[in-house]
Amino acid sequence: MYLIGIDVGGMSIKGGVVTTEGEILFKTSIPTTEKYTSDYSISEDIKKVVDAVVKGANIDIKDVKGIGIGQPGSIDSKNGIIRYSNNIALENVPVVKELQQYYDLPIFINNDANCAALGEHVFGAGKGYNDVVFITLGTGVGSGFIIDGKLFEGRDCAGAEGGHMVIDISPNAKPCNCGRKGCWEAYASATALIRQTKEAMDANPDSMMHRIAKEEGQVSGKTAFLAAKQGDKAGRQVVDNYIDYITCGLVNMVNVFCPEAILIGGGISNEKEYLTAPIQKAVNEGRFGAAFNPTVEVKTASLKNDAGILGAAALAL
């Protein structure tokens, strides 16, 4: 039996045929339309991708166990509805019902960060752990929670938004895209790191970060890390502060969930142990009852570029 995983993004809809062991047999993608309407639902484009991967993998749709869809935004996974999606203007789209007109198969949809967490748990670095906190450090901070081997989404699938936990209630707190001030996302996302890097560059005209950014053509999430590794003091300070921000939110999560493992995904996770080693130390020292409570492993997520397809496919397992 095969699984089909669909990864809906702002730019493209990716899809793949996946084995139950997590091997991708065939994958493809089409661009996301600028504006879906009631006449042309996103389900039509998802159908195109499903049909393309079934054909491309040269399988029979009868051998497909189910279709999983990962979608950014607020998803009512119980009823298969996109409640609201910001980056691909969607509201109350009953995707699962629409697709079930075409396929006599179990079809699932969930938030993309939830899918990524599930994918890592089933196929990736989260294998073997029953309790996992997954975060992805990208444009924002996404989070997903595995409790006792199962995806935890909050009541009515409307929770698990760890990135929108306020960690700074002070008057100088940074604004967040969600409308609140001081959210973890506004400190620990790649976007926030780039802001922090630029601020440090402005304050430190002699920092290596200027040369590095020039060579790279832009200030990115890598700039401060590259500088720090070359012994640049200002770069080191940016990285240290950034790690403190990540750690702060993670300790908050650990104090509530006490997971066995924390998995960090997203572009920043390419820093691997340079990122995870100090975080693991700080989380275990900083957590409530550090002296007597169990420790937590901090690792990078492993599915990388295929995380979206594999995470969505995992929904159908």
Next chain:
Amino acid sequence: MYLIGIDVGGMSIKGGVVTTEGEILFKTSIPTTEKYTSDYSISEDIKKVVDAVVKGANIDIKDVKGIGIGQPGSIDSKNGIIRYSNNIALENVPVVKELQQYYDLPIFINNDANCAALGEHVFGAGKGYNDVVFITLGTGVGSGFIIDGKLFEGRDCAGAEGGHMVIDISPNAKPCNCGRKGCWEAYASATALIRQTKEAMDANPDSMMHRIAKEEGQVSGKTAFLAAKQGDKAGRQVVDNYIDYITCGLVNMVNVFCPEAILIGGGISNEKEYLTAPIQKAVNEGRFGAAFNPTVEVKTASLKNDAGILGAAALAL
């Protein structure tokens, strides 16, 4: 059948015989010994209370369904062990095993805030809700979580410490008893409110709070509320800020758990709707995806003085 609930506190060990409907038939208490040793375990005192309530309620121990114990600190509820308790210097005490030498009954122990959450869910204001976030605003901020009708304790019963979520990462963050800075507890506990009230009194020599504190004999968690209700501007400001602090942490919880109801216990909850009405409004406006996600009810806990005994008894249900 009857339940026995034991509520261990820093000052006393309370106990009661409770019906399965949550009626207390008989209760009593004994003082907590200053220092328990390996020769004289706290289990001995718990036994005294159990025997006293069985006698006092005039029931047969054979008609007892189980014994539940609520205990402050870090509790390994799976193995019935007090890992660590701060206020009654205890470490690695296998209470359940010790008590099972005396009683051929199911015996349970859990953290007191978890018990309180469970008690409200089973017998109190949380009845009928499947997903509840319970907080108690007292010396600290305790928290307990009901997910899908069951108590959620985190892996190895080492989570659910919502009070130790940092909400202020700024350099001026208030220190917390746990060793971290900026914990929710350092802003939203009754202790914090008293500190905030005193600070406002120092800054506002004309505030009504001075007269009220004099009349009450002390600055308490009620001082600012009483002043605010009488139109005192500085008192109003203290209350407004305090409500913002409570709300900040609650929105963080809602974004992760999306409970049906938030229950607020502890001394401060005596302010009832004066406290909960603005919090309910602010939580529902401030939560992530407020426009499309389900709303949350905010209520005060209902079990009050007997919460400890009833919550512990609920463990045995």
